[in-house]
Amino acid sequence: MSTSSSAQAARQRLADQLREIREDAGLTGRKLAELAGWHGVSKVSKIEHATRPISAEDLRTWCRVCDVPPARVEELLAELRSVTSTWLTYKQLNRGGLRRAQESVRDRYERANQMRAYATKALPGLLQTEPYTRAALRAVFIEQGVEADDAERDIAEAVAERMDRQRVLRRPGARFAFVLEEEVLWHRTIDRTTHIAQLRHLLKAMRRPAVSLGIIPRQADRTINGPGVWPEESFLITNAEQVNVELVSGYLSITQPTEVAMYLAAWDRLFALAVHGERANQIIGSALESLESH
Structure with a gap:
């Protein structure tokens, strides 16, 4: 992961939105992980603190568990693509x-x-x-x-x-x-x-x-x-x-x-x-x- 403040800020903005979505749905991190079928709460915590990137598949799961409208899901996926492109390894590029x-x-x-x-x-x-x-x-x-x-x-x-x-x-x-x-x-x-x-x-x-x-x-x-x-x-x-x-x-x-x-x-x-x-x-x-x- 890049140490650039731009790359980190972009990841954190998305992470903050996911945390707000979870809280608005009335779910704890542990409950979200349980409903998503993820082992333990650490994955949720790392995603919300932007120390672990979220995949498109996991983002869709997060939104499904939190009952996010389809249009909002597409917005978040578009933002994820933008975040991903902030730092690209040459293999990715x-x-x-x-x-x-x-x-x-x-x-x-x-x-x-x-x-x-x-x-x-x-x-x-x-x-x-x-x-x-x-x-x-x-x-x-x-x-x-x-x-x-x-x-x-x-x-x-x-x-x-x-x-x-x-x-x-x-x-x-x-x-x-x-x-x-x-x-x-x-x-x-x-x-x-x-x-x-x-x-x-x-x-x-x-x-x-x-x-x-x-x-x-x-x-x-x-x-x-x-x-x-x-x-x-x-x-x-x-x-x-x-x-x-x-x-x-x-x-x-x-x-x-x-x-x-x-x-x-x-x-x-x-x-x-x-x-x-x-x-x-x-x-x-x-x-x-x-x-x-x-």
């Missing part, structure tokens, strides 16, 4: 293959009026070339043990989905800001030809009207505004309402306002360190020149 995982986030990109992405490891998907994306998703396939009947077809379809998603960069009124640690330009996780093409693509992408691309130089003085500004985990902020973080163990979706505010503050600190325009162009050009000369 990619259960249906890489293509479906990519499709699952399309709506968020298409509805976004503003996106802010900070990257420390890899280039954000909206800035990737097709070969770079293919290499990245193939690595995901191998590292995370994604199951698919036809691996190459799944990768190809996932790549196509991500490339099609880049159309949002042309949507009128939408704005996309990116801040990259300079090291991202130098990480040799792809072959030299793909790397060169990717850096050239960055130079073109930063000229798009809807795109702002900033780079934090290796030599940036991170103490210039007081306490040192340390690198953070890569994150994506959508409409100042949701933050997504890809961790080693899973995919985190943050919507708790206080926690979103922390990422917005982190973005401001990091953005202040970044250079843009011609200076960013020069940094990319330096990395590109090094690759082309070796």
Whole structure:
């Protein structure tokens, strides 16, 4: 279970509703467990304290025992699905293959009026070339043990989905800001030809009207505004309402306002360190020149 306050708060909200439903039905935890056919009261207690996730089957049983109307049951099931998606292991996210995982986030990109992405490891998907994306998703396939009947077809379809998603960069009124640690330009996780093409693509992408691309130089003085500004985990902020973080163990979706505010503050600190325009162009050009000369 994720330690994110957003994930925990979502679980607790659902747990509180289930406790209220039990109390309104005039049942003790022990009586509910008895009517549900569960051994002992500990299961009920853990669910109500949000220390144990409830399954859809158990939620339906809870509602049946407490005589909850069908419409309310559907509302609770929908909330359970939302709670479950707050924290997803990569096994859960990619259960249906890489293509479906990519499709699952399309709506968020298409509805976004503003996106802010900070990257420390890899280039954000909206800035990737097709070969770079293919290499990245193939690595995901191998590292995370994604199951698919036809691996190459799944990768190809996932790549196509991500490339099609880049159309949002042309949507009128939408704005996309990116801040990259300079090291991202130098990480040799792809072959030299793909790397060169990717850096050239960055130079073109930063000229798009809807795109702002900033780079934090290796030599940036991170103490210039007081306490040192340390690198953070890569994150994506959508409409100042949701933050997504890809961790080693899973995919985190943050919507708790206080926690979103922390990422917005982190973005401001990091953005202040970044250079843009011609200076960013020069940094990319330096990395590109090094690759082309070796």
